[in-house]
Amino acid sequence: MSSPIRVLQSSRVACIALALDILVACAPTPTPVPTRAVTPRPIITPQVVITAQALPTPTPTRATTPAPAIAIEPDPHARPTTSPPMPTPLPEPPSFLQEYISRLSDLSHLPEMENTITTQFTSRNWVSHEHYFDWFIDDGNFIGPNYGYIAEDGRRLPYQIIAGYDGKPEYEIVPRVQGPGVITRIWFAHQQHESVNNPTDMSQDEEWSNWGNLGAVGNIRFYFDDEPTPRLDVNIKDLFVGKHPFPAPLAAFYASANGGNINYVPIPFQRSIRVATTGRPRMMQIEVKRFHADLAPPLAAAGTTGNPLNRNRANTFRSFTPTLSPGEQAALDQAAQAWQTCTPANLPEFKPFELAIPHNQSGEVDFNQPGTIAALRVRVPRGMEDSVWMQVFWDGDAEPSMSASLRGMFSTTELLLPYRALPLGFIDSLTEHLFYINFPMPFESARIVFLNERAETLPLTVEIAQRETVPGAGNARLHAFQGTRRMTAREDAGDNYSVIDVVGRGKYLGAIFSAWDLDRRALNGPLDPNWRFPYLESNMDVWVDGRLALPGTGIEDDFNASYYYVFAGHPGYNAKYCLAGLTLLDYSTPKEPSSQYRFYLNDAPEFNDHLKVLVQHGNKGNNLSVTYSSTAFWYQVK
Numbered sequence: 001m002s003s004p005i006r007v008l009q010s011s012r013v014a015c016i017a018l019a020l021d022i023l024v025a026c027a028p029t030p031t032p033v034p035t036r037a038v039t040p041r042p043i044i045t046p047q048v049v050i051t052a053q054a055l056p057t058p059t060p061t062r063a064t065t066p067a068p069a070i071a072i073e074p075d076p077h078a079r080p081t082t083s084p085p086m087p088t089p090l091p092e093p094p095s096f097l098q099e100y101i102s103r104l105s106d107l108s109h110l111p112e113m114e115n116t117i118t119t120q121f122t123s124r125n126w127v128s129h130e131h132y133f134d135w136f137i138d139d140g141n142f143i144g145p146n147y148g149y150i151a152e153d154g155r156r157l158p159y160q161i162i163a164g165y166d167g168k169p170e171y172e173i174v175p176r177v178q179g180p181g182v183i184t185r186i187w188f189a190h191q192q193h194e195s196v197n198n199p200t201d202m203s204q205d206e207e208w209s210n211w212g213n214l215g216a217v218g219n220i221r222f223y224f225d226d227e228p229t230p231r232l233d234v235n236i237k238d239l240f241v242g243k244h245p246f247p248a249p250l251a252a253f254y255a256s257a258n259g260g261n262i263n264y265v266p267i268p269f270q271r272s273i274r275v276a277t278t279g280r281p282r283m284m285q286i287e288v289k290r291f292h293a294d295l296a297p298p299l300a301a302a303g304t305t306g307n308p309l310n311r312n313r314a315n316t317f318r319s320f321t322p323t324l325s326p327g328e329q330a331a332l333d334q335a336a337q338a339w340q341t342c343t344p345a346n347l348p349e350f351k352p353f354e355l356a357i358p359h360n361q362s363g364e365v366d367f368n369q370p371g372t373i374a375a376l377r378v379r380v381p382r383g384m385e386d387s388v389w390m391q392v393f394w395d396g397d398a399e400p401s402m403s404a405s406l407r408g409m410f411s412t413t414e415l416l417l418p419y420r421a422l423p424l425g426f427i428d429s430l431t432e433h434l435f436y437i438n439f440p441m442p443f444e445s446a447r448i449v450f451l452n453e454r455a456e457t458l459p460l461t462v463e464i465a466q467r468e469t470v471p472g473a474g475n476a477r478l479h480a481f482q483g484t485r486r487m488t489a490r491e492d493a494g495d496n497y498s499v500i501d502v503v504g505r506g507k508y509l510g511a512i513f514s515a516w517d518l519d520r521r522a523l524n525g526p527l528d529p530n531w532r533f534p535y536l537e538s539n540m541d542v543w544v545d546g547r548l549a550l551p552g553t554g555i556e557d558d559f560n561a562s563y564y565y566v567f568a569g570h571p572g573y574n575a576k577y578c579l580a581g582l583t584l585l586d587y588s589t590p591k592e593p594s595s596q597y598r599f600y601l602n603d604a605p606e607f608n609d610h611l612k613v614l615v616q617h618g619n620k621g622n623n624l625s626v627t628y629s630s631t632a633f634w635y636q637v638k
Contacts, residue, residue, distance in 0.1 A: 014274045063117040085532035096317040099333040100266040105338035105345040111476035111503045116289040118605040120550040129619045132537040135283045151588040174275035181290035184603035188215040189283040191561035212254040218279035224319040225271035247336045259562035295616045342420045342578040357452040364449040371443040377463040387453040394477045397445045406483035410435035412595045417583035419576045425597045441478045442469045476635040486627035493618025500632035509633040510599035518592045519625040536620035543612040559596045
């Protein structure tokens, strides 16, 4: 449905300074403080109202009354002159795999809740005081009591070495998971090609420099639906090198993914899934989403209650096979093409709204009828983005659901760092800054407010692409929270940085995460001077409804890389990708700042009661004093 839009400008008081937790919102560079970010509140009394023309609504076809028919007596001896019309066959509905692949390029369905449970199988060490031991160094590590996975009921269970279908040992890295479900993300790392842990410098060896010796893992085997033999039994490198049906850049390997081997092609399973390798893995993260039983065809046929979205999928849900249908292949081609430029498919046309916001005033764009913002872009003259805040109010709420500095909403608060991801990004040019967000934003009504705390009038252009809300997404509201905190050195693991901690129901979409002002003085032993960015040994953990659903194995691992972003800064290597990347890693200063981003699409974990995202802070390499800042994004169901 189209929505009338109005553009407003309003007066606003000057800088805000709160006693105790002081934040001067008009400072050109916000200073991290040990509490949640304090954001200015706009004055909503408008000075200027500009009513924009509503977006066009399709005109329904008007029904007409047919003319009365004239009865004609048929000639019984006449031969038929034409054959009876053949019925037009209905198009075959897209398979679940085709639908899920399409969601890697078309984000319109992202706000839908799918009724899923997420479990991530990792090489996490659960008891070591040194968090950098999140890897399997030998078989004893793999099956030992310090490792394992967190089951849906919260228990920590061990991995196993078992006999494979050929009688030879296998390392079972995903024990049997009951279907229906889908593997949404696979990440592996093995060894760094140039490291003090290697007996010699292997940086010139192709297997090590291009792959980090990943081939030592051997084959990876996917057992579907309790079948005795694996449908997929391939060398593990085939998952990441761009071979069919895992094309680049949906899949990327060590030298093309900043040290991480990553695959986002969905792998659905109907009855069950089990994954094993013929060689011992070293570091891994495999995310599995399990649908509740209302996806199963018998329940759908019986007309049981449940998620209508899943019941509609029931007849098209099949376990993965490398032989794709034409529709699945077309969706895969489109997704791979979209990831080449990190540009979503099927975006509606943008409409611009010009604002000229005086000092200490606000300007806003209002939507007064339901709809969805498919994408939003903000254009600001170069160098005029500081001291500008953005707030979004849904459905007449008094408090903003999205509130951050313009830098913090789209990039990094402390320093403008350009990058281009599929859902979010910041593009710099000689004349302007362009900030964009492609997360769909459903609403009943909306106010998008910009607060100018610069000394001069701010010319700002808001470009909005709007579409009707897709079924099942109408109750989801996009939220964003910007926070920062100084983490102080401590000898225990008793304190963590909170990226987000929220109650309710929704879906986690990811975060921009930065570290600043590292103090390398350790309380529990000296650090090797060659050990730079030691805080990257911390894990970013996603807790869902009280369970650690996505346990991390190291910050850079959790952002799809490995070994402290091993290729960062090397000529010819990229560090920024469509869903995760690195925008800053500064070796030139002992303060060792970094900034990284990761966003979620099919792998977005859903929560029903409570979402909590924590960054570990506790022992030696990651117990140092450091300032963390972040902006988190999630959907919350109203």
